[in-house]
Amino acid sequence: MNARWGFQGLLLLWGLGGVACFFDPNFARFEKCGTNNTCASGYSCFVEEGVCLPDCGFQERCPGEDPPPPGASDAGQNEDAGEGGGTDAGTDAGVDGGTDAGPPTVKPLSWVTRSLPLATEEVPYAHELQVEGGTPPYSFRAVGSLPRNFGLDGAILKGSPPTDVGSPRVAFRVTDSALPPSSVQEEFTLEVRSLLRLAGPGVLANGYTGTAYTETLSATGGTPPYTFTIDPGSALPANLSLQPNGVLMGTPAATSGQKPYLVRVTDSGTPPQTVTRSLWLELKTQPLLGEIANHSVPDGRVGTKYTYTFKISNGATPTWVLKKGPLPSGIQFDAATATLTGTPNQKTTQTFTIGTEGILNLQKDFTLTIH
Template identity: 40%
Template sequence: MRKLLAALMGAVVLTVGACSFAPDLSRFAACDAAGGCPSGTSCLASANRCLPACGEGGPCDDGPAPVEDAGVEQDGGMEVDAGTVDAGGADAGEPDAGEPDAGPPALALESTPLMEAVETVPYSARLQARGGTPPYTFNATGQLPAGITLDTEGRVTGTPTRAGDLVLPVEVTDQSTPTKRASGSLTLRVRPLLRVAGPEPLADAASNRAYTERISATGGKGPYSFALAPEQSLPSGLTLAADGVITGTTTQAGETSFTVVVTDSDTPPQSVTGTLSITLTNATGNVKLLSRAVPTGRVGSDYSYTLRTTGGSGSLFNWSVKDGALPPGILFDTKEGILYGKPTSGTDFTFEISVVDLLANDKQSYTLHID
């Protein structure tokens, strides 16, 4: 029976919604009163018709002549000829509208970090944006750091006056209609400038006496590495270690000038040069200050310098600041003759230091410059 129904339905492909199937079975004989049918057929009780019995025994008998119109009827009562239904689906041949145009991507400032700057060194970089409709226009939305400017093409130029992380409030607009905008705060890292701090001159070297002095540096990123520049030399008998300490014994008369190179530990590293000098002096039995200058310092950075002497009985020295004032944040060890601390403000500070032994004393005026 299932094969027969399939055969009757085979000519009809339904693509319209909510259709009913009503085949015309009038060509088949009616069942008798007891529901019986001739041999080879069986009674379909719902239609009271004898339909061919097939399936197990082989192919079905198609029965009487085929019906010309399968009689497929829509729910609305309108008949649809089976031969005119499009088996290809509901698409009536209209072109696909496709996905709506999403337009250009959203406008945004590039998050790539700006190239680093170094304080007091001329700087130039260019901001970038993405998305929207180029070309872009850049503007500052607030106060820029001292020494820094921004033009409408995104060029950041100038000379930063201090180290640290500087904030640049920026807005970018594009050529869309209406105009798109994106804003943000970009960070410009400014590295502290590396300098050779001296002292200049270095402490005098007493003839034929053990000598010790330290070269200092400020800025950059410690620890520092020191070396003599090519074709430079110290007074004979003295050597410079990588940590900046000069030691040895010399008898080379006069003043010797030389250039040192200091390199910091930043990435990428900074390297700078400085010219220093050492002068030979005669040794005496009485206490004598060999230090004729002190190294420069930097606001917020640790500072330490030991004043050098010769002669006298060092363990009995009495040190003091006689005139002037030390920089704020700098202290003086009156037992060891050491200036130390962390300066809090920058300028030149002049003061006089005295050292007293049992039998003699000496004094020297110094200017300590703080960047």
């Protein structure tokens, strides 16, 4: 179409009183005007071309406009509706659906061990210190000095507790392998209890048939008071019984020779300690001449009061004397009562001689061990 027809088409549209409607001026696609220049409703005859053009003033858009593709909608800039029309609104949820929240969180380094188990003197001790969190491996060290005979092997506190430890405070510091490293310190009480011993005597004083008998057993260490019993595997001779306080008493009815009896002692600690020991006892007839009935003395312990009494077989009361010493430091011999008494103050083993003077001139060697 030449410029003249384009200009006339525009004028025609304005003349029809509608809104300007731009259409392709290729008139070949429009219907021809009918008789007397008539057109279908909504169209007006463009006489110069003899075609019916749309009356744009009556419609929202001219029928000649190409309609937009069905279902098309401009959702705006930068809206990614996702693959297959779905909404891409998700985030990277990490491995196996988990939330990808960045580097994993490390739990702070802290102590798991809250207290140290009870130790017993002269009994090998080993306990592993435990921590959690931080970055393994860990390194442990003692802060300050440890009790005598104790050491730290890696995370294991070990040693052989001496008798003079008590309940010291000990501190440890642990450091992890992070960069920079983390470290935490903790303080504990290392309670060392004394070892319970059945002190004896290992060989009890002789018993004589038909004669009242009394012998006192003793214990050291542990936590007094103590409870003494005959082990279920042993049975005392008839007419003899062991009291819970350690007194063996009764009147033997027959001789039995020297035999071992298994005795058990339990202390009052928490938890309690229990130890057993074979003690020898001889039951015999009275000798014609008197004799020192005792064969051995109980063991002692440093710092614990000690007492033990000697006796004559026939009940006589001779003059007693310490014939040969020395006695362990802190122990004395009371000749008036034939009793060893005192509180030993050092570990030792001493052999000494106890005897009598006068009508009966007797003597016997004894060995006293102080733990």
